[in-house]
Amino acid sequence: MKKIYLAVLALAGALLAQADLCRCQQLPAHQAAASAKQRPASQPTTSAKQLPAPYATTPTKRTSKVIGWPEGKTPTAPQGFTVTKYAGKLNSPRWFYLLPNGDLLVSESQTSRKKSANDILLFRDGNKDGVPELRDTFMTHLNQPLGMLLLNGWFYVGNTDGVYRYPYKTGQLHITDKGEKILDLPPGGYNNHWTRNLIANADGSKIYVSVGSGSNNAEHGMEQEARRADILEMNPDGSGERIFAAGIRNPVGMDWQPGTKILWTAVNERDSLGDDLVPDYFTSVKEGAFYGWPYAYFGPNEDPRLKGQRPDLVAKTIAPDVPVGAHTASLGLAFYTQKAFPEKYRGGAFIGQHGSWNRSTFSGYRVIFVPFTKGKPGPPEDFLTGFIADEAKNEVYGRPVGVFALPDGSILVADDAGNTIWRVTANKRF
Numbered sequence: 219m220k221k222i223y224l225a226v227l228a229l230a231g232a233l234l235a236q237a238d239l240c241r242c243q244q245l246p247a248h249q250a251a252a253s254a255k256q257r258p259a260s261q262p263t264t265s266a267k268q269l270p271a272p273y274a275t276t277p278t279k280r281t282s283k284v285i286g287w288p289e290g291k292t293p294t295a296p297q298g299f300t301v302t303k304y305a306g307k308l309n310s311p312r313w314f315y316l317l318p319n320g321d322l323l324v325s326e327s328q329t330s331r332k333k334s335a336n337d338i339l340l341f342r343d344g345n346k347d348g349v350p351e352l353r354d355t356f357m358t359h360l361n362q363p364l365g366m367l368l369l370n371g372w373f374y375v376g377n378t379d380g381v382y383r384y385p386y387k388t389g390q391l392h393i394t395d396k397g398e399k400i401l402d403l404p405p406g407g408y409n410n411h412w413t414r415n416l417i418a419n420a421d422g423s424k425i426y427v428s429v430g431s432g433s434n435n436a437e438h439g440m441e442q443e444a445r446r447a448d449i450l451e452m453n454p455d456g457s458g459e460r461i462f463a464a465g466i467r468n469p470v471g472m473d474w475q476p477g478t479k480i481l482w483t484a485v486n487e488r489d490s491l492g493d494d495l496v497p498d499y500f501t502s503v504k505e506g507a508f509y510g511w512p513y514a515y516f517g518p519n520e521d522p523r524l525k526g527q528r529p530d531l532v533a534k535t536i537a538p539d540v541p542v543g544a545h546t547a548s549l550g551l552a553f554y555t556q557k558a559f560p561e562k563y564r565g566g567a568f569i570g571q572h573g574s575w576n577r578s579t580f581s582g583y584r585v586i587f588v589p590f591t592k593g594k595p596g597p598p599e600d601f602l603t604g605f606i607a608d609e610a611k612n613e614v615y616g617r618p619v620g621v622f623a624l625p626d627g628s629i630l631v632a633d634d635a636g637n638t639i640w641r642v643t644a645n646k647r648f
Contacts, residue, residue, distance in 0.1 A: 259598045275492040278578045282614045284635040294604035304641040309335040310634040314622035315366035327362045336360045365416035376414035379405035400456025408433045417472045430468035436512040447511045463503045467511040471551025484551040498548040501538035510535035540595045546582030547572035550621040558627020565590045570618040
């Protein structure tokens with residue numbers, strides 16, 4: 219009788235938990251946001267100590283169908299924040315860069331080369347009210363651009379096939395100069411691994427370039443992966459290239475941890491090992507380190523598809539700092555250095571998760587926040603959700619990519635599938 223009684227209690231508890239989950243999903247937007255604020259990330263974020271065995275679940279393909287945003291509908295932020303449309307009717311906006319005069323640049327590109335806009339837009343908000351008065355095309359005829367950088371009078375663009383630079387003068391609305399290619403890069407890549415991001419160090423003496431792998435797990439041979447799955451370092455003129463860190467399958471977002479000289483990156487890990495393997499991650503980047511791809515993951519956990527091929531590299535694989543969920547397609551990254559948001563957000567990091575295509579249930583399709591305490595990251599938590607319209611029908615409104623903190627303290631989120639830029643502001647009572 220005692221066993222039956224305990225079983226009934228367990229079943230009742232499970233039913234109550236499920237009922238509470240359903241209730242949270244049906245709450246009005248402001249109440250649901252408040253509930254989200256009080257709990258960590260709602261999707262699995264497997265820790266390094268909880269990694270499942272390879273093939274614990276059958277590898278699955280489940281793609282989303284983008285239906286667009288109904289008029290008046292926005293993503294959902296925690297209680298105390300407001301989400302508005304900064305710009306709409308775009309063509310796959312992905313990445314941000316702010317020029318010194320306050321002009322905001324947005325690169326537009328996508329996987330399909332035939333459909334890719336291959337341009338950079340300029341937005342100017344002269345009165346700083348969060349609504350740009352001017353929208354213009356800054357550059358055209360690029361090659362799947364992503365990262366942008368202004369350094370020493372040169373404007374740099376990370377195209378899929380290399381790094382280009384162009385002379386720039388403050389305030390100009392267009393760049394039509396042919397420019398020069400200062401670094402050749404292997405173009406394209408597995409799935410969405412064509413993106414090339416750029417960031418300079420504090421004194422402008424070095425530029426870092428992210429380059430994703432050309433395959434899922436080196437199935438085409440490692441000879442096809444030269445200078446891939448790396449963060450490269452070079453001089454501003456393109457000389458002095460070297461591998462700064464390796465074995466990073468698809469590093470995209472990069473940013474410097476505030477008050478330090480530590481580079482962090484958001485990384486897409488490998489596919490086809492099961493629903494919860496391998497987790498994408500957010501990590502500090504150690505110079506000269508090897509992060510495992512394709513031979514191992516999260517420390518010396520060997521990928522069974524390359525078993526025994528490089529035990530030396532398996533042994534030296536470094537475990538990343540923060541797992542952020544398998545197959546989430548974590549792309550955007552921005553540390554929050556402004557003061558408009560509550561204290562808990564200051565010094566933490568926002569990560570844009572584009573969303574899964576190869577998991578039995580959706581993961582990602584949100585922006586998460588990783589708090590930092592005394593310089594150390596804590597567990598991820600949801601920040602901007604509501605991108606999934608109806609998972610049963612595989613329908614989503616959009617997919618977040620780049621994230622950026624404006625000088626006024628608001629956050630911008632590039633929704634490439636929804637062709638929209640969202641702006642998140644904190645209510646004044648903060």
